[in-house]
Amino acid sequence: MKILITGRQGQLGSELHDLKESYPQHQMVFVDREEMDLSNPEQILEVLNTEKPEIIVSAGAYTAVDKAESDQELCNAVNHIAVQTIGEWAAAHQAKVIHISTDYVFDGNSETPLKETDTPDPINVYGQTKLQGEQALQASGANNVIIRTAWVYSVYGANFVKTMLRLMNEREEIGVVADQVGTPTYARDLAQAIMTIVEAPVFVQGVYHYSNEGKISWHEFATAIKEIKGLHTKINAIGSDAFPTPAKRPHFSLLDKSKIKEVYQVAVPHWKTSLEEMLLKMR
Ligand SMILES: NC(=O)C1=CN([C@@H]2O[C@H](COP(=O)(O)OP(=O)(O)OC[C@H]3O[C@@H](n4cnc5c(N)ncnc54)[C@H](OP(=O)(O)O)[C@@H]3O)[C@@H](O)[C@H]2O)C=CC1
Numbered sequence: 361m362k363i364l365i366t367g368r369q370g371q372l373g374s375e376l377h378d379l380k381e382s383y384p385q386h387q388m389v390f391v392d393r394e395e396m397d398l399s400n401p402e403q404i405l406e407v408l409n410t411e412k413p414e415i416i417v418s419a420g421a422y423t424a425v426d427k428a429e430s431d432q433e434l435c436n437a438v439n440h441i442a443v444q445t446i447g448e449w450a451a452a453h454q455a456k457v458i459h460i461s462t463d464y465v466f467d468g469n470s471e472t473p474l475k476e477t478d479t480p481d482p483i484n485v486y487g488q489t490k491l492q493g494e495q496a497l498q499a500s501g502a503n504n505v506i507i508r509t510a511w512v513y514s515v516y517g518a519n520f521v522k523t524m525l526r527l528m529n530e531r532e533e534i535g536v537v538a539d540q541v542g543t544p545t546y547a548r549d550l551a552q553a554i555m556t557i558v559e560a561p562v563f564v565q566g567v568y569h570y571s572n573e574g575k576i577s578w579h580e581f582a583t584a585i586k587e588i589k590g591l592h593t594k595i596n597a598i599g600s601d602a603f604p605t606p607a608k609r610p611h612f613s614l615l616d617k618s619k620i621k622e623v624y625q626v627a628v629p630h631w632k633t634s635l636e637e638m639l640l641k642m643r
């Protein structure tokens with residue numbers, strides 16, 4: 361298969377690139393911002409018409425959650441309009457689309473693990489534009505799989521784990537929110553899950569939830585990073601109101617992974633196992 365992957369320089373794009381050698385049966389073409397500016401629909405179509413992929417993995421996105429609040433137009437162009445453009449091209453050319461979305465499409469008011477059938481209701485601009493991207497892809501008529509994931513980290517790119525490692529080396533004491541719970545996702549595991557879907561004998565269209573296994577707060581996540589690394593920073597558990605940010609974050613974003621496990625038999629490692637693996641690679 362010829363597979364085109366957007367967001368080459370991002371966490372997920374980089375992890376997919378690392379898997380390239382393991383899939384010699386596929387032609388994996390990666391594009392970054394320079395080759396395909398996702399805020400430029402003409403350029404998206406130009407690249408797709410040249411490359412003619414059979415599968416598009418849509419991993420590129422505007423992911424600066426706080427900045428998005430004051431940069432709505434660009435965020436919408438990348439997270440919504442670009443996905444619509446990709447979907448319409450794919451529908452017209454019988455290509456499949458595997459698109460990545462987020463737990464931030466939910467409002468965080470649930471108390472039970474979020475299922476694909478639960479109603480999204482985003483509480484920030486990033487989540488709103490990601491939901492619009494999902495809806496535009498579904499409306500395009502393209503054969504599509506949407507994977508909603510959460511709290512993604514990797515040795516590549518910017519993420520919470522790397523921020524925590526930096527802060528813990530700089531400070532004696534930090535505060536991390538304890539009233540937002542969910543599950544982190546090692547981008548390498550997500551990349552594997554995507555390749556499992558690519559390889560599946562049947563492409564079953566739909567929305568799927570994927571993160572690592574388990575349930576923790578950001579505070580527990582930070583504490584685990586500290587313990588695994590043997591650091592001594594004091595990590596105070598704080599409420600979201602003590603860490604004001606331009607964008608609101610959902611208090612609960614635990615995803616139910618049963619559907620993707622059943623339909624695609626994907627592996628879902630426990631968050632701690634994957635965190636240990638990532639931190640080993642960071643050294
Ligand atoms: N990170 C997370 O915690 C989560 C991410 N997701 C979703 O998973 C997917 C992958 O995320 P992740 O790899 O972590 O994100 P990253 O922010 O690491 O990577 C996103 C990539 O998109 C690229 N990009 C942004 N704007 C444009 C543009 N205008 N034109 C072209 N490329 C652009 C970035 O390019 P550049 O490097 O040049 O800036 C970057 O390479 C995204 O769809 C995201 O919404 C879902 C849940 C959690």
Ligand SMILES: Cc1cn([C@H]2C[C@H](O)[C@@H](COP(=O)(O)OP(=O)(O)O[C@H]3O[C@@H](C)C(=O)[C@@H](O)[C@H]3O)O2)c(=O)[nH]c1=O
Nearest residue numbers: 423425462463464510511512520535536537578603609
């Ligand atoms: C740096 C820092 C963050 N926090 C809080 C803020 C926030 O609630 C939480 C995580 O911080 P982040 O900046 O990593 O959060 P954020 O960028 O909102 O992460 C999100 O990114 C987008 C792209 C997604 O799709 C989501 O799944 C999620 O991963 O930790 C602290 O409490 N203390 C700190 O020192």
Ligand SMILES: [Mg+2]
Nearest residue numbers: 423424425519
């Ligand atoms: Mg962030």
